Amino acid sequence: MDLRLPTHFGQGYKNPSQLARRITEPWGKDNLYCCACRSDRLDAQANNAQVSDFLCPECAERYQLKSQSKKLGGRILGSNYQKMLEAILDNRSPNFFLLHYQLPEWVVRNLSVIPRFAISPSVIIKRKPLSDTAARKHWTGYVLNVALIPDSAKIPLIIDGTERPSREVREKFARIAKIQTLKPEQRGWTLDVLRCVESLPNPFFKNDDIYAFEPELARLYPDNRHIQPKIRQQLQVLRDRGLLRQPSRGVWERV
Ligand SMILES: [Zn+2]
Numbered sequence: 001m002d003l004r005l006p007t008h009f010g011q012g013y014k015n016p017s018q019l020a021r022r023i024t025e026p027w028g029k030d031n032l033y034c035c036a037c038r039s040d041r042l043d044a045q046a047n048n049a050q051v052s053d054f055l056c057p058e059c060a061e062r063y064q065l066k067s068q069s070k071k072l073g074g075r076i077l078g079s080n081y082q083k084m085l086e087a088i089l090d091n092r093s094p095n096f097f098l099l100h101y102q103l104p105e106w107v108v109r110n111l112s113v114i115p116r117f118a119i120s121p122s123v124i125i126k127r128k129p130l131s132d133t134a135a136r137k138h139w140t141g142y143v144l145n146v147a148l149i150p151d152s153a154k155i156p157l158i159i160d161g162t163e164r165p166s167r168e169v170r171e172k173f174a175r176i177a178k179i180q181t182l183k184p185e186q187r188g189w190t191l192d193v194l195r196c197v198e199s200l201p202n203p204f205f206k207n208d209d210i211y212a213f214e215p216e217l218a219r220l221y222p223d224n225r226h227i228q229p230k231i232r233q234q235l236q237v238l239r240d241r242g243l244l245r246q247p248s249r250g251v252w253e254r255v
Pocket residue numbers: 034035036037038039056057058059060061
């Protein structure tokens with residue numbers, strides 16, 4: 001990948017977000033690759049929306065590129081909440097590339113991909129409706145809460161200006177793709193328990209270690225009164241998909 005962004009595409013644009021999109025979109029076309037298959041390129045999709053969309057010419061996997069000059073932290077702004085929610089439930093939401101570039105040099109510092117199946121309804125949060133102005137009045141935006149996505153589903157392609165091998169990126173993508181077989185509405189729980197598992201300091205843990213997250217999970221799922229059985233069920237789901245091992249009853253190992 002060429003880490004220098006093609007700034008000449010931004011000539012004549014003053015609006016910062018428009019300018020960034022003009023510059024990062026052609027960069028994506030020349031540098032992004034498909035994380036789901038062996039395709040070394042993605043095609044930019046012509047559209048009139050405020051987003052940069054890419055399509056894999058081989059496996060038809062869709063990607064959306066989000067970029068900003070600050071390091072991407074917890075929250076990413078998205079456009080249409082209802083459309084995104086429907087896309088998630090219908091298994092056709094895009095994968096997200098998150099690009100962080102450095103100014104004034106316009107160089108890429110960090111890039112990661114979030115596979116679409118790691119985005120459950122619980123990580124998109126509806127924003128307050130916009131004021132009754134402009135063409136937007138019929139829909140509300142959303143915030144993608146990246147902090148709620150497990151670390152293993154935020155797959156780095158570039159870390160602090162250093163590229164990771166594409167083979168490693170694709171292996172990590174394929175690993176998390178194992179939860180694809182779950183229905184979209186079931187994945188929220190699985191991903192939340194995986195996130196808790198990944199935040200434990202030790203790869204070996206017991207049921208009690210993960211029950212420590214019960215208050216947090218109860219906040220996310222206020223209607224569920226059986227959190228511990230649900231946690232145990234999700235640990236089995238993760239085990240059956242090869243994301244955990246179970247050396248003995250009640251003992252687990254992160255893989
Ligand atoms: Zn592909």
